Amino acid sequence: MRILFFVTIINILLISSFPLSADAGTKPKSGYYVVMYKNYSVNLDLDVNGYEITNSSSNNDSSGQADINYWILPGKNRLKIKLSPRKGGKESSLGSKTAVRLFIAQAGQFPDEGEQQFSFEWPEAGKEETLSSNLEKTIEFEPPFLPPTSLWEKAKTLEWSSALETSSLTFAETFTKALNTKKVDQIYPFIEFRSKDTSLVRYAPYQEKEEKQSLEGMIQAIGATWKLNKKKVKFTLLCDNKIVSLTDMKGAPILTGKKGAAIPLYLSQIDGTWVIVR
Helix, strand or coil: CCHHHHECCCCCCCCCCCCEEECCCCCCCCCEEEEEEEEECEEEEEEECCEEEECHHHCCCEEEEEECHHHCCCCCEEEEEEEEECCCCCCCCCCCEEEEEEEEECCCCCHHHCEEEEEEEECCCCCCCCCCCCEEEEEEECCCCCCCCCHHHHECCCCCCHHHHHHHHHHHHHHHHHHCCCCHHHHHHHHHHHHHHHHHHCCCCCCHHHHHHHHHHHHHHHCCCCEECCCCCEEEEECCCCEEEEECCCCCECEECHHHCEECEEEEEECCEEEECC
């Protein structure tokens, strides 16, 4: 994923009797962590290490997949699942059910052709159940390998405070001003770490020339139309407090431009400085 990530139009540990299976056998030593999910007639909230994969705000059936290499941590990882009853909706022709699976896929594979690490299903196969109240589960797992990244070693563990809120917003304002200069040499330093590190995570060679060409394309498309919404900003700590996301109260990006463009802000502190990292 190159610099074009900027021009994006926004797509409780409770041990219970939920069925959960883990596949035995040789564990992969590299690849792509992918979560596949589907939910019908119940709402699904799903996150990994605090990063939101899907939420129940749409109140609609959904199915999809998410590449989560960016969010896999050393040691213990947490995939949180929350099911909630759907109000005022008709039951899907597929019935009421939810499934979540984690795969490790290799380059050139479809995700479900990869090595399945675990699966979650509600209700159990062959059973019929009605969801009358919220059900929550946290699946904890230690990854068989860590996607290549320098972030977790460099990022400071954040102890959140009003001072950090202020300084992170100041950084976002400075970044917005740089975007509106429409000058590559002023914008690129803000996203250089992210470009290099996410190339590592995606097993893609870092090519500065291509990154800057993509940035130039974004500048031509969006121009100096970037605006930062500082009203009621929601600060969410992710990944064992190594990353903070800045969104509005609904979880949408606070940095937006014309044509529906938006820049998600995921920041870490490295060597005492705010850095865009994801």
